[in-house]
Amino acid sequence: MDALIGSLEALIAKKRAIKQAAMQQLLTGRTRLPGFSGEWETRRVGELAEVDPENLSASTPPDFSFNYISIDGVDAGRLAGYTKESFRTAPSRARRVVRAGDVLMSTVRPALRGHLFFDGRLLNAVCSTGFAVLRAKRDRCEPHFLFAHLFGDIVDAQLQALLVGSNYPAINGTDVRGLRVTCPPTLEEQRAIASILADMDAEIAALERRLAKTRAVKQGMMQQLLTGSIRLPIPNAVAENGSDQ
Incomplete structure (x- = not known):
């Protein structure tokens, strides 16, 4: 569970960095989308x-x-x-x-x-x-x-x-x-740029929801284990050793 949480956190950080880099390119005209031209x-x-x-x-x-x-x-x-x-x-x-x-x-x-x-x-x-x-x-x-x-x-x-x-x-x-x-010189290019960034936001939001759900599951499992609501099974080797004493 901790490994999954860690991997999700790392993936979210990576996606945020990618979006920030895309913003620096797309919102300044350094990178142009295909089919668009003209001076910003x-x-x-x-x-x-x-x-x-x-x-x-x-x-x-x-x-x-x-x-x-x-x-x-x-x-x-x-x-x-x-x-x-x-x-x-x-x-x-x-x-x-x-x-x-x-x-x-x-x-x-x-x-x-x-x-x-x-x-x-x-x-x-x-x-x-x-x-x-x-x-x-x-x-x-x-x-x-x-x-x-x-x-x-x-x-x-x-x-x-x-x-x-x-x-x-x-x-x-x-x-x-x-x-x-x-x-950019046209509303169409503005809309195209906004759409790309919105898609990135949606992907990040989906990952954040998954992370929140995973954390909630972990918290619930911990509460059940620490209160005895769920008991862990005793491994066979331990059980056998205990029966010999």
């Missing part, structure tokens, strides 16, 4: 997406109910949890309206990469003001491509520069709009 260009996020396009106002009905996504509810691209809230009792940060296809970029401790592509399956969603909500301008940007850039080296280097000397690790909407990303 550098664009600012504010050109490619609306930033925080919808917010709950102070006049929102007190009994308005929604599903709230906090900063703690997102873990590196995964929605880990949410709470049901009403406007009357919700945290003061619960203000950003989220729609299907939006990208949630963590602006608090952004180096932790607590970003999320929102697929819309959670209805009536509102997120914390600790996120910047990026709503891609669909004639200019594929949202999955923009989301992928948030985990890439180009954006990471800019975030590190913005946070140098800061007492509080956070950025604001102006900072987000000013972030630069490299883009």
